[in-house]
Amino acid sequence: MSLQSVADVRSALDEHNYLASDGLATAVFLAISLNRPLLLEGEAGVGKTELAKVLAKIRNSELIRLQCYEGIDAAQAMYDWDYSRQLLHLRTVEATGEATSIGAEKLEGQLYSEKFLIRRALLQAIDQHTGVSPVLLIDEIDRADDEFEAYLLEVLSDFQITIPELGTYKATTPPLVVLTSNRTRDVHDALKRRCLYHWVEHPDFDREVEIVKRRVPQVAENLARQVAAAVEALRKMQLYKPPGVAETIDWATALGRLGVGELDESVVQATLGTVLKYREDHERVRESGVATLVKQAFERGLYSN
């Protein structure tokens, strides 16, 4: 698939039901054409991780995902040695009497060969020789310790990994790298400077309607509009956790499953748990009135019809 312009990127994403804003489409286009990692930040549930998945589909390539967590280190992100197999190998060599004949140095060479190498996400992403280079998703980088970012620097700028026992692995064609962060801490400037940056916003009303229609086809147009309108209203209510697109889709799916034709007070009461995940948020919505919310949703849903 050739992605020669911003418009190409947008329509390719569109084909896979990912409706990107102009800014995001431009950022993706630049990431591909400049071979730069793309750092995405934004509220939870706006489709950061989803983008990487869709990009892999578009390029028809593998998606390699590295979920970051506290304490992750090179052995879990780049490569490790398969120690149990190495031990077993040693024993076997000993038992067959081979050990004395081949000599210590050669034996050690055998132990640190590719046969006993465990490839973790980063090495997998770099050491690819067949087909299109993969999409590497480094998810929630802010959860890893800052020391871990230092490992990433070499990988993301030169797309190479050095294993002392085996030498340097270098990507023939660099992978398309997408990093996401929820900003629980500042990602280091050194890492940010190697990346392109984009802040993913909640979609506007029309795009959200379109997303619901695409993702939940069993839901009729008018319900999709009402759901998007209700979510839009919820986001303005100063909630602890304003709903993201993921919640909108969940809600619409739930309504579709229940066979609901349009929003009403009791339906909203019953299904609000798919959208709001805090007790306080539920209370706030109840205080301001579910009826008002439904009314708003109806009006907004009708307006531009």
Next chain:
Amino acid sequence: MNTSSPAHKMAVAFARILRGAGIDVPLDSVIVFVSALSKVGLENRDDVYWAAYATLIRRHEDSPIFDRAFAIFWDQLIAVDTATYEQQTESVTLLIDSEDTNNDDSNAAPVDEEENTLTLRFSSIETLREKDFAAYSETELREAEQFMSSLKLAGPPKRSLRLQKANRKGSRHDIRRTMRAVLQNDGEPIERYWREPSTKLRRLVVLLDISGSMEPYARALLRFMHAAVVGRQRVEAFTLGTRLTRITRELANRDPDRALARTSAQVSDWSGGTRLGECLQNFNDNWGVGSLARGSIFVILSDGWDRGEPQVLAEQMLRLQRVAYRVIWVNPLKVSPGYAPLARGMAAAMPYIDDFVEGHSLDALRELTAVIARDSRESTEMRKAVSNA
């Protein structure tokens, strides 16, 4: 590439505008911006905007400044012919430079009231006073800072997921080390090694109230925060007033004078009103509950005078207390004889505070470090005792 191409001029000029507006734009970002322009072209405003955004911006907080800077830049760009473009850029740059000099001298001389300069200063509506630390007894503050940086703000450690080598037998086998030992012993597994979870420093989050009523203390307490940010890892610093401002980056400079100058430039609501509840809500929504405050030692330096609704403050304190390891409120007024936490905000916040301490003097700050170092169980007991009384 030709160095005088329009894309180059545009990139360099715009980067300078951003720098003048206070956004840190390293040279390599500008280079990437130029190559991005070569991909998207210069014709379409949106394309150029997003290319600039993706390559030059690294923090969402900078977006509003970026927007305004871009609007000014682009309008100017299309208003003039490409031939006169270069000249135009120079004039913009010149104005920014002159503003920089002003900042360095830290004198309040009025900047040229020319249109460009005005628009590029991004002064907010709350034109609250920009404070001059030199007006204070400089020597005393410096000595105080020296003392402050000697305070150790460790606090009880937190169990980390990271494993470290253990000296005694544990439940997790360190196969990597065992294997190395095996190789050294000619393939003989003689000794097994173990790993155990390590501990790490808890995050310390400090919020300083900089409203009018806190003015006599804010200067010194800000220095205390500087000492904390420079002196230990995992510290986050914010100011509260009519708005919430994150000042961790500004305070991170080792030179106290520079750090304080940067901070005072960053904070726009010195000695204004207080909206503690709303500021805390802003903190909770955007930083805190997400996880910056999660498991952290949370210190609020404030006298508890709040012009907002006490209900809002109480609700936000509850949210905070649920995720924080401990909430410590430092109130400089506490020392005055007959003090009772009657200020509306203070009264609303009291039920959610683990420790309530003084903060008016160096000795009080020393006391604060002792409180921070304490294990949380003692504090919880204290809170129970207080709420029973």
